[in-house]
Amino acid sequence: MVHTLKQLRAAVSLLNPEEVRGRASRPVRIGMIAEDDSAFARMEETLGVVRDPERTLAHRAGDPSAPARVDLVLYDYRLPAPKGTYTLFPDNPAATLHDILHEHEEFALPLARQFPGLRRPAVDRIVNSVARENALFAITTALPDVIPNMVELPWAFGEWASDTAFLTVNQVRMAFLIGAACGKDVGFGHQKLEILSIGAGAFGWRAIARELVGKIPFGGGLIPKGLIAFAGTYMVGKGLERLYHGHAFTRADREEAYQHGLRRGKEELGHQLMAS
Numbered sequence: 001m002v003h004t005l006k007q008l009r010a011a012v013s014l015l016n017p018e019e020v021r022g023r024a025s026r027p028v029r030i031g032m033i034a035e036d037d038s039a040f041a042r043m044e045e046t047l048g049v050v051r052d053p054e055r056t057l058a059h060r061a062g063d064p065s066a067p068a069r070v071d072l073v074l075y076d077y078r079l080p081a082p083k084g085t086y087t088l089f090p091d092n093p094a095a096t097l098h099d100i101l102h103e104h105e106e107f108a109l110p111l112a113r114q115f116p117g118l119r120r121p122a123v124d125r126i127v128n129s130v131a132r133e134n135a136l137f138a139i140t141t142a143l144p145d146v147i148p149n150m151v152e153l154p155w156a157f158g159e160w161a162s163d164t165a166f167l168t169v170n171q172v173r174m175a176f177l178i179g180a181a182c183g184k185d186v187g188f189g190h191q192k193l194e195i196l197s198i199g200a201g202a203f204g205w206r207a208i209a210r211e212l213v214g215k216i217p218f219g220g221g222l223i224p225k226g227l228i229a230f231a232g233t234y235m236v237g238k239g240l241e242r243l244y245h246g247h248a249f250t251r252a253d254r255e256e257a258y259q260h261g262l263r264r265g266k267e268e269l270g271h272q273l274m275a276s
Contacts (some may be wrong), residue, residue: 024180037057048116095123127237135230182244234261
C-alpha cells in the first residue's frame with residue numbers, strides 16, 4: 001500500500017487542472033441561422049441558453065448585437081447547412097456535437113461548459129474516452145505486443161507506474177474534465193471529495209479483478225482485465241456526472257453503470273483489438 005501511495009503521489013504531480021480550466025473557459029461564439037423566431041427559440045432551447053442578446057454566446061442571425069465573426073455556424077434542422085456549417089438537431093444534440101468535434105475537437109470542453117444542452121453528450125464522450133484509455137493500458141501492461149502503439153494514451157508513466165497508479169490518475173484527470181464540462185470549479189482544492197473517493201477506490205482495483213475475472217463471460221486473460229478497467233472507470237465517470245447534476249448515485253445506480261460499462265467496454269475493446 002505504501003508503494004502504491006508513492007506511485008499515486010508521483011503520478012498526480014503530472015496532472016494540470018490549470019490547463020483544463022484554460023481549455024474550458026475559452027469562449028466559443030455560435031451564430032444561429034433559422035427561418036423565424038420560433039425556430040430560433042427552439043435552437044436556443046436545444047443549446048440550453050437564455051435569450052439575452054447582450055450576454056449570450058449564441059447569436060441569432062440579424063441581431064444588431066451579433067459579432068462580425070463567430071466560431072461556429074449552426075443551422076436549424078429544417079434548413080440545408082452549407083459546407084463548413086453544422087445542423088443543430090433538437091432531438092439529437094449528440095449528433096450535432098459529434099459533427100462539430102470531428103473537425104474541432106478543441107471545442108469539446110468549452111461547448112459543454114457554455115452550452116448546457118450539449119453537456120450530456122460531451123461528458124459521455126469524456127467518460128468513454130478515459131475508460132477506453134484505461135482499458136487499453138490495462139491490456140498493454142499485460143501483453144505489450146497486443147497494442148504496440150501507446151501514442152494514443154495521454155502520457156506514458158514509465159516503468160515505475162503500476163496499473164493502479166495509471167487507472168487512478170486518469171480517473172482524477174477525468175474528474176477535472178467532467179467538472180469543467182459541467183461548469184464547476186476545477187482543481188485539487190475544489191474537487192477534494194471526488195479525488196479522495198477515487199483514491200480510496202484505487203486500492204480495490206486488484207480485489208475487483210480477482211473477484212470478477214472468472215465471472216465475466218468474455219473469455220479469460222487479457223480481455224477481462226481490460227473490461228474491468230473500462231467498466232470501473234465508466235462507473236466512476238457516471239457517478240461524477242450525477243454528482244455535478246445534483247443527483248445521488250445509489251448502490252443500484254453503481255451496479256447498473258458497471259454492467260453498462262462492461263457492455264460498452266466489450267464493444268470498444270473489440271473494435272480496438274481488431275484495428276490493431
